[in-house]
Amino acid sequence: MDFTISPRVEEFRARIAEFVEAEILPVEARAEAWDAHGNIAHDWLEPLRAKAKAEGLWCLQLRPESGGQGLGRMGMAVCYEEMNRSIFGPVVFNSAAPDDGNMMVLEQAATEAQKARWLTPIVEGRVxxxxxxxxxxxxxxxxxxxxxxxxxxxxxxxxxxxxxxxxxxxxxxxxxxxxxxxxxxxxxxxxxxxxxxxxxxxxxxxxxxxxxxxxxxxxxxxxxxxxxxxxxxxxxxxGLGLKLTQMRLGPARLTHCMRWLGLAKRCVEIARDYAETRQGFGIRLADRESIQIKLGDLAMGIEVGRLLVMKAAWELDRGGFARKEVSMAKIHVANLLHKAADVAIQINGARGYSQDTVLEWIYRYARQARLVDGADEVHQMVLNRHLGDEGRGFWSWDVTGS
CATH class of the missing domain: 2.40.110.10 (Butyryl-CoA Dehydrogenase, subunit A, domain 2)
Structure with missing residues (x-):
C-alpha cells in the first residue's frame, strides 16, 4: 500500500485549502450567512458555488465525462478532508451528502438517458x-x-x-x-x-x-x-436494488469519514488556538500537561482515522469492496469526531459551549455520526462476521503479484 499522492491531487488539495481559507471561512463567521436550520443560507451559498465551479473545484469525485475531475477515492480522501475545515465547505464544492453519494451511484448505475435526465442537473447544481x-x-x-x-x-x-x-x-x-x-x-x-x-x-x-x-x-x-x-x-x-444500495452506501460511508476528519481537525485547531492564549493561575493552558495529553491523543486518533480511510479508499480504487475497511473507518472516525468536539469544548470552557465558535455546532452534529449509514453496533457485527469467516486471515497482508 502506497499512500503517497500525485502532484495533481496535491494541487487540488492546496487550491481547496486556499479557497476555504479565503472564501468560505469568512462567510461562516457571519451570522447573517446562516439559515434557520444551522446551514449556509442559499443567497450566500450560490455565489460561492459559482466561484468554486469557475476555479475547477467542482464535483471532484466524478469522472471528467460526467463533469468532474476523476480524482478517485484516494484523491477524494485528501480533498474532502480539506473541504470540511469549514462546516459549509462540502456543499460549496458539490461534495456534500446526499447529492455526493447519489451522483456517484447514478454515474455508475444509470443508463445514458437516465444520466442526462437525473444526474446532469445535480452535477450542474440546478437541483x-x-x-x-x-x-x-x-x-x-x-x-x-x-x-x-x-x-x-x-x-x-x-x-x-x-x-x-x-x-x-x-x-x-x-x-x-x-x-x-x-x-x-x-x-x-x-x-x-x-x-x-x-x-x-x-x-x-x-x-x-x-x-x-x-x-x-x-x-x-x-x-x-x-x-x-x-x-x-x-x-x-x-430486483437489483440490494446491489445498488451496496454500490451507493459503501463509498458514501467513506466520504462521510473523509469529511468528518476535516471537522475533527477543525476542533483541534480551535482548541489549540485558545490554549495558546488563555491563562489561568499564572500559566497558559497550552503549557499544562493535562491539555497537552488531550491534544496529543486527538492528534493520534485523527491520524489513525486518516490511515483507516486511506486504506479503504485504496481498496476501492483497486476494485475491491472494502467492506471491512469501510466499517472500521466508519466506527473509528464517527467516535473520533464526537471526542474531538467534546475535548475542544472542554478546553474552551464556556466559550466552547456558546455559539461564539462552531464547536457546539460540530458537537450536536457529531452525535448523529454514530447512527447514520449504519450504527456502530451494525458495523461491529459486520466485522465480527468477517472475523468468523476469515479467522486469522482477517489480518492478512496483500502479497505483491498474488
Missing part, C-alpha cells in the same frame, strides 16, 4: 437530490431485508406504496432514488426507482426536528400513497 430507503418500524433501516414499501407491476408501470423517514435533503430535493420491494426474494426482492418531486402520488409528511444542525432540506418523513412510475424509472434493473 438537489435524496435517497429514500429508511423506514419507520417495522420497516427497513440498517437491514434492508425488512423493507415494507412495495412496488407492484401494473401493465407497463409500477405502483408504489409505502412509508419512509429520516430522508436527508428531501424538503429541497427534486430528484429522488427510491427503494421499494418488488418481490419477496431475499436477494433480488428490492428495486431502485427514480422519481421527481412533481410526480403525483406521494407527499412529505413532515420535516423531522432533530438535535443537531441539518443539511439543506432536512430529514423528512415521506408517504407514498400511489406513486405510478413507468419502467424507464427503474435504476440498474428490477
Amino acid at each position: 438537489r437530490s435524496a435517497f429514500a430507503m429508511t423506514e419507520p418500524h417495522p420497516g427497513g433501516g440498517s437491514d434492508p431485508g425488512m423493507m415494507l414499501t412495495r412496488a407492484e407491476k401494473r401493465g407497463g408501470d409500477y405502483v408504489i406504496r409505502g412509508h419512509k423517514w429520516f430522508i436527508t435533503g428531501a424538503a429541497e430535493a427534486e430528484h429522488f432514488i427510491l427503494m421499494a420491494r418488488t418481490s419477496d426474494d431475499p436477494r433480488r426482492g428490492l428495486t431502485a426507482f427514480l422519481h421527481h418531486r412533481d410526480d403525483p402520488g406521494w407527499r412529505i409528511e413532515r420535516r423531522i426536528p432533530i438535535m443537531g444542525p441539518e443539511e439543506h432540506g432536512g430529514h423528512c418523513e415521506l408517504v407514498y400513497e400511489e406513486l405510478v412510475l413507468p419502467e424507464d424509472r427503474v435504476l440498474l434493473g428490477e
Whole structure:
C-alpha cells in the first residue's frame, strides 16, 4: 500500500485549502450567512458555488465525462478532508451528502438517458437530490431485508406504496432514488426507482426536528400513497436494488469519514488556538500537561482515522469492496469526531459551549455520526462476521503479484 499522492491531487488539495481559507471561512463567521436550520443560507451559498465551479473545484469525485475531475477515492480522501475545515465547505464544492453519494451511484448505475435526465442537473447544481430507503418500524433501516414499501407491476408501470423517514435533503430535493420491494426474494426482492418531486402520488409528511444542525432540506418523513412510475424509472434493473444500495452506501460511508476528519481537525485547531492564549493561575493552558495529553491523543486518533480511510479508499480504487475497511473507518472516525468536539469544548470552557465558535455546532452534529449509514453496533457485527469467516486471515497482508 502506497499512500503517497500525485502532484495533481496535491494541487487540488492546496487550491481547496486556499479557497476555504479565503472564501468560505469568512462567510461562516457571519451570522447573517446562516439559515434557520444551522446551514449556509442559499443567497450566500450560490455565489460561492459559482466561484468554486469557475476555479475547477467542482464535483471532484466524478469522472471528467460526467463533469468532474476523476480524482478517485484516494484523491477524494485528501480533498474532502480539506473541504470540511469549514462546516459549509462540502456543499460549496458539490461534495456534500446526499447529492455526493447519489451522483456517484447514478454515474455508475444509470443508463445514458437516465444520466442526462437525473444526474446532469445535480452535477450542474440546478437541483438537489435524496435517497429514500429508511423506514419507520417495522420497516427497513440498517437491514434492508425488512423493507415494507412495495412496488407492484401494473401493465407497463409500477405502483408504489409505502412509508419512509429520516430522508436527508428531501424538503429541497427534486430528484429522488427510491427503494421499494418488488418481490419477496431475499436477494433480488428490492428495486431502485427514480422519481421527481412533481410526480403525483406521494407527499412529505413532515420535516423531522432533530438535535443537531441539518443539511439543506432536512430529514423528512415521506408517504407514498400511489406513486405510478413507468419502467424507464427503474435504476440498474428490477430486483437489483440490494446491489445498488451496496454500490451507493459503501463509498458514501467513506466520504462521510473523509469529511468528518476535516471537522475533527477543525476542533483541534480551535482548541489549540485558545490554549495558546488563555491563562489561568499564572500559566497558559497550552503549557499544562493535562491539555497537552488531550491534544496529543486527538492528534493520534485523527491520524489513525486518516490511515483507516486511506486504506479503504485504496481498496476501492483497486476494485475491491472494502467492506471491512469501510466499517472500521466508519466506527473509528464517527467516535473520533464526537471526542474531538467534546475535548475542544472542554478546553474552551464556556466559550466552547456558546455559539461564539462552531464547536457546539460540530458537537450536536457529531452525535448523529454514530447512527447514520449504519450504527456502530451494525458495523461491529459486520466485522465480527468477517472475523468468523476469515479467522486469522482477517489480518492478512496483500502479497505483491498474488
